[in-house]
Amino acid sequence: MAQTTRGRTALAGYLFLLPNLLGFLAFTLLPVLASLALSFYAWDLFTSPRFVGLHNFIALMRDRDFWYYAYNTVFLMLAIPVNILGSLLLAVVMNQKLRGIVVFRAMYFLPSIVAGVGTYLLWRWIYNPDYGLINTIIASWFPQWLSDGIRGLGVEWPPQWLTSVTWAKPALMFMSFWTVVGGYNMILYLAALQGVSPELYEAADIDGANAWQRFWAITWPMVSPTTFFVLTMSLIGGLQGGFEQAFVMTRGGPAGATTTISYYIYNHAFTWNHMGYAAAIAWVLFAVVFGVTLVNWRFGGRIVHY
Amino acid sequence: MRVFRKQDEMTVKKLVTYLVLGFVGLFMLLPFLWMLSTSVKPASDVFTSFENPIKAFVPRETQWRNFPRVYDTTRAMGGGFARWYLNSVLVAVVVTLGQVTTSACAAYAFARLRFPGRDKLFLGYLATMMIPGAVTMIPNFILMRKITEWLTVVAPMVDWDASRVVSVFGRTYDAGRLVGLDSYFALAVPAMFSAYGTFMLRQYFLSIPRDLEEAATIDGCGLFRIFTTIILPLSKPALATLTIFTFMGNWQSFYWPLIVLTQDSMKTLPLGLLSFMGLYSTQWSLLMAGSMMMILPMIIVFLVGQKWFISGIQLGALKG
Numbered sequence: 001m002a003q004t005t006r007g008r009t010a011l012a013g014y015l016f017l018l019p020n021l022l023g024f025l026a027f028t029l030l031p032v033l034a035s036l037a038l039s040f041y042a043w044d045l046f047t048s049p050r051f052v053g054l055h056n057f058i059a060l061m062r063d064r065d066f067w068y069y070a071y072n073t074v075f076l077m078l079a080i081p082v083n084i085l086g087s088l089l090l091a092v093v094m095n096q097k098l099r100g101i102v103v104f105r106a107m108y109f110l111p112s113i114v115a116g117v118g119t120y121l122l123w124r125w126i127y128n129p130d131y132g133l134i135n136t137i138i139a140s141w142f143p144q145w146l147s148d149g150i151r152g153l154g155v156e157w158p159p160q161w162l163t164s165v166t167w168a169k170p171a172l173m174f175m176s177f178w179t180v181v182g183g184y185n186m187i188l189y190l191a192a193l194q195g196v197s198p199e200l201y202e203a204a205d206i207d208g209a210n211a212w213q214r215f216w217a218i219t220w221p222m223v224s225p226t227t228f229f230v231l232t233m234s235l236i237g238g239l240q241g242g243f244e245q246a247f248v249m250t251r252g253g254p255a256g257a258t259t260t261i262s263y264y265i266y267n268h269a270f271t272w273n274h275m276g277y278a279a280a281i282a283w284v285l286f287a288v289v290f291g292v293t294l295v296n297w298r299f300g301g302r303i304v305h306y
Numbered sequence: 307m308r309v310f311r312k313q314d315e316m317t318v319k320k321l322v323t324y325l326v327l328g329f330v331g332l333f334m335l336l337p338f339l340w341m342l343s344t345s346v347k348p349a350s351d352v353f354t355s356f357e358n359p360i361k362a363f364v365p366r367e368t369q370w371r372n373f374p375r376v377y378d379t380t381r382a383m384g385g386g387f388a389r390w391y392l393n394s395v396l397v398a399v400v401v402t403l404g405q406v407t408t409s410a411c412a413a414y415a416f417a418r419l420r421f422p423g424r425d426k427l428f429l430g431y432l433a434t435m436m437i438p439g440a441v442t443m444i445p446n447f448i449l450m451r452k453i454t455e456w457l458t459v460v461a462p463m464v465d466w467d468a469s470r471v472v473s474v475f476g477r478t479y480d481a482g483r484l485v486g487l488d489s490y491f492a493l494a495v496p497a498m499f500s501a502y503g504t505f506m507l508r509q510y511f512l513s514i515p516r517d518l519e520e521a522a523t524i525d526g527c528g529l530f531r532i533f534t535t536i537i538l539p540l541s542k543p544a545l546a547t548l549t550i551f552t553f554m555g556n557w558q559s560f561y562w563p564l565i566v567l568t569q570d571s572m573k574t575l576p577l578g579l580l581s582f583m584g585l586y587s588t589q590w591s592l593l594m595a596g597s598m599m600m601i602l603p604m605i606i607v608f609l610v611g612q613k614w615f616i617s618g619i620q621l622g623a624l625k626g
Contacts, residue, residue: 012529013420016412017411017427019407019408019412020411020504024431027495029430031443031445035441035442038445090330098323104327104331107335108330121583125590128590140356141358178337187619244560269443270447275448278440278444286437289438
């Protein structure tokens with residue numbers, strides 16, 4: 001009796017799992033293995049695949065474009081700490097008993113919800129050098145002496161934004177700030193702040209601590225698990241990111257200045273039909289993501305207060 | 307005197323807080339207002355230099371007909387905006403239903419049913435969640451590209467390469483291939499299975515106390531009935547969250563549709579908007595009207611389902 005019940009449960013288990021498992025095998029597990037195998041081949045989809053051993057990986061290490069795009073990717077990721085700090089500060093300001101806080105939260109969250117082709121198009125228009133919002137503001141409200149000063153330093157001003165090698169990356173970073181600062185990370189910080197006991201702050205008040213000291217001595221350590229989590233997730237996302245906005249806003253340009261690794265994979269795989277080479281880059285990217293995550297978990301534990 | 311001081315300090319602090327919050331709110335909304343303002347401007351007003359930004363914001367003439375004009379202008383592009391809307395809704399609904407259903411079933415198996423190899427399989431699911439999308443995208447694209455050739459070998463009686471049409475009320479519409487590139491199959495099916503959704507629901511199911519199920523088993527309830535009458539109703543918050551996230555994610559989906567679609571008539575909104583931009587790159591009022599129409603449903607879904615969003619984010623972070 002017990003035997004048959006167990007057997008039936010097992011059978012039911014497989015049946016419940018089956019639809020998902022089939023999809024998982026077909027569209028995730030097999031493709032992962034296939035792309036690993038593919039990275040040792042050269043294949044243009046038309047002729048038959050040719051085994052090339054480690055050649056793709058060796059060529060990649062010598063590929064100057066790859067290193068430039070890796071540099072671009074890391075450069076764009078410099079926005080991550082700024083975005084995270086912004087989310088934390090915003091959460092601190094919002095973590096008060098105030099009327100209408102829900103309205104503000106919805107307002108801040110909106111950009112991260114609708115981020116996509118629609119907002120990339122919008123920012124392309126905002127960054128229009130002649131008629132865009134930002135340069136209209138600069139033209140009418142920016143003090144002349146400051147503009148002259150900036151130009152005197154040899155910096156392009158007013159910026160040509162997306163068509164300028166100097167300004168294209170900062171432009172994308174500023175857009176990312178607008179997109180994510182009030183989004184998921186801020187919500188997580190808000191939840192974390194609500195878990196901090198008010199008694200800690202009361203004790204600090206009695207000791208005469210000012211706002212700055214309270215923040216560094218209480219808030220920052222108390223939310224460090226959240227910081228650790230959002231940093232890890234942002235790093236993973238940042239390493240793989242940058243394709244969509246660059247594709248819509250700059251096509252990776254000017255002169256490759258906004259091409260990231262994910263964009264380079266796209267170009268090799270879907271523009272030039274270099275399936276093997278693209279798979280090799282994707283696997284190197286995976287290795288880097290894996291490594292960063294591992295390092296994060298290993299060393300993150302030491303600085304996080306639980 | 308001293309009694310009032312504390313109160314005054316509080317009022318000032320509140321005022322400063324509201325000022326900061328309002329300023330940040332303006333920063334968040336300004337791009338959207340710019341979008342709205344551009345979308346109702348006459349084409350000639352877009353390329354005009356204004357002496358100050360406030361004048362640039364307020365349209366001299368409000369042209370709501372820019373919105374219907376987006377439909378008219380794009381109609382020649384395989385049906386245009388109306389068709390892209392339809393495709394987006396269709397794909398997002400099918401993918402969401404499929405993903406929530408298969409994830410819930412699998413999550414139930416992982417959370418409650420004992421079978422050989424269960425934990426190893428679950429570990430396999432977890433392990434793949436970290437793999438960049440680009441890794442699987444390449445073989446999946448090759449599969450879609452080659453599948454019609456392979457199927458022709460297996461089943462030559464069907465013309466796998468042909469594009470199909472459907473007739474509705476006497477008019478014919480392009481419906482793409484059965485499978486492969488430019489097919490609804492390629493748009494929807496690979497997106498219907500999610501390791502993340504399975505993981506999230508499993509965690510939620512584990513938090514449901516087992517007493518109810520045990521009582522139901524004694525009453526002679528089968529596993530399927532337990533699943534549909536106990537587990538699912540108790541998991542409404544998690545299911546609602548997954549539904550909203552999946553729908554939104556699919557509505558914005560860009561990379562995969564970009565590589566499997568070439569025909570205008572099969573495009574979803576993000577892709578359609580992109581081709582629209584390619585053809586009318588200087589028509590900013592129309593482009594902004596199109597963008598507005600694309601993001602409006604998301605804003606509505608967000609405002610309606612805000613509660614599920616906030617709780618969902620916190621649920622997702624628990625794995626950290």
